[in-house]
Amino acid sequence: MNHTVTLIALASLASCDPPEDYVELANLSSAPFASKASIESDSARDAYVIEMSVGVALATACWDTCYPDKLCKLTSLDTDTLGVRPLYRLGTSNADDFVLVAQKVGTTTLRVDSACASQDYVVRVVAR
Amino acid sequence: MIRLALSSILMTAACGAGDGLGGRPGEFGQVEAAPECGALSQACIGQGLDAPIAKGSTLDIAVEYKVAGSSGPxxxxxxxxxxxxxxxxxxxxxxxxEGMSxxxxxxxxxxxxxxxxxxxxKSSELRINRYDEAGDLxxxxxxxxxxxxGDEILVAVEPFAGGQPLLGNFDLTYASTAAPVVTxxxxxxxxxxxVIARSAGMANVSFTALGLDVSWQIEVLP
Structure with missing residues (x-):
């Protein structure tokens, strides 16, 4: 009996891979009237999608599991469609806060890089 | 630890907005923005960004910083x-x-x-509003x-859309069909x-702006 329990416990431990490091974005602001601004970071469905109405500026924070924490870098692959600017906020380090700017209707990719992980977001800029 | 920090950030963001007195607070309450309107437009009363901006107009924005420990950069x-x-x-x-930005x-x-x-x-209508000398509507x-x-009336011509006053400064032309009567x-x-009533008679006063016009029929009595 004791051997069985031990074997089950060892088998369980063996199947537990260490959690993978990851990086994702979270909203710091919301959409204005009659507009869209959403960030979906769903690892279970592997859905990393940002949807914004054209003209919206969305403040976002980059969050990662890196230790020690390093600065995030955000890169828009189409800067005509999606702009990225740093955000200053009093009382924070500001290093991981950004403003996403929906400049033109279209679809592009936002690459989020941190010291230990990277994540691509599909960005859809839609008409109001 | 990181999750706690993120919660703190989100709480700060949610609670950071100012009270809006005197202007319209920015998303993070670090800046308060107020329109500088040429006339005492109804949409400027209270000096808040409380209305849409008229298509074809410009708007100067006065910025007041709410960041402690630093002057405005x-x-x-x-x-x-x-x-x-x-x-x-x-x-x-x-x-x-038209749109949002x-x-x-x-x-x-x-x-x-x-x-x-x-x-x-887009403006759908121009209105002629009368103000007293103290600037009250x-x-x-x-x-x-x-x-x-001898009557002298202080007016401002203001754009509206669907009954809502719009913000903005714009080029405006005016004319009086009988300048000796109404100047x-x-x-x-x-x-x-x-608008000055100079002599008895009839005059039609018109204002044109933003692709719209408004007229005002005035009879001046002796």
Whole structure:
């Protein structure tokens, strides 16, 4: 009996891979009237999608599991469609806060890089 | 630990907005923005960005910083949607098409200090509003009125859309069909006009702006 329990416990431990490091974005602001601004970071469905109405500026924070924490870098692959600017906020380090700017209707990719992980977001800029 | 920090950030963001007195607070309450209107437009009463901006107009924005421990830095305005709002000057925006755009207050390192979303709407109507000498709104003038020789009325012509006043400064032309009867004199304060009844008779006063016009039939009594 004791051997069985031990074997089950060892088998369980063996199947537990260490959690993978990851990086994702979270909203710091919301959409204005009659507009869209959403960030979906769903690892279970592997859905990393940002949807914004054209003209919206969305403040976002980059969050990662890196230790020690390093600065995030955000890169828009189409800067005509999606702009990225740093955000200053009093009382924070500001290093991981950004403003996403929906400049033109279209679809592009936002690459989020941190010291230990990277994540691509599909960005859809839609008409109001 | 990281999750706690993120929660703290989100709480700070949610609670960071100012009270809006005197202007419209930015998304993070670090900047308060107020329109500088030439006339005492109804949409400017209270000096808040409380209305859409009229398509074809410009708007100067006065910025008040709410950041403790620092003066306001050199600041530029940036538009999120150049098809709707452009920024012809460091503190001026131009409403070129209907729609919505964020206006960002950008600091010396390119960082966004705060932002505000504004709407642009096409004017559907011009109204002639009368003000007293203290600048208080008396009301909308009727389409036809009677004045007495020597009367002097202070008015502003303001754009509306669907009954809602719109913000913005714009070029305006005016005419009187009988200048000896009724003369229009621009007030030193931009956007204000003095309508002066000079002699008995009839005159039609008209104002044209933003592709619209409004007229005012005036009979001057001796």
């Amino acid at each position: 050199p600041t530029l305005l940036a538009s999120a949607n150049q098809a709707v709002i452009t920024t012809p000057g460091p503190t001026q925006i131009s409403a070129i098409a 964020a206006v960002m207050f950008v600091g010396p390192a390119g960082e966004v200090i705060d932002l505000i979303h504004v709407f642009v709407q 008396l009301g909308r003038v009727q389409s036809s009125s009677q004045l007495i020789v 229009i004199v621009p007030d030193p304060v931009g956007g204000w006009y003095r």
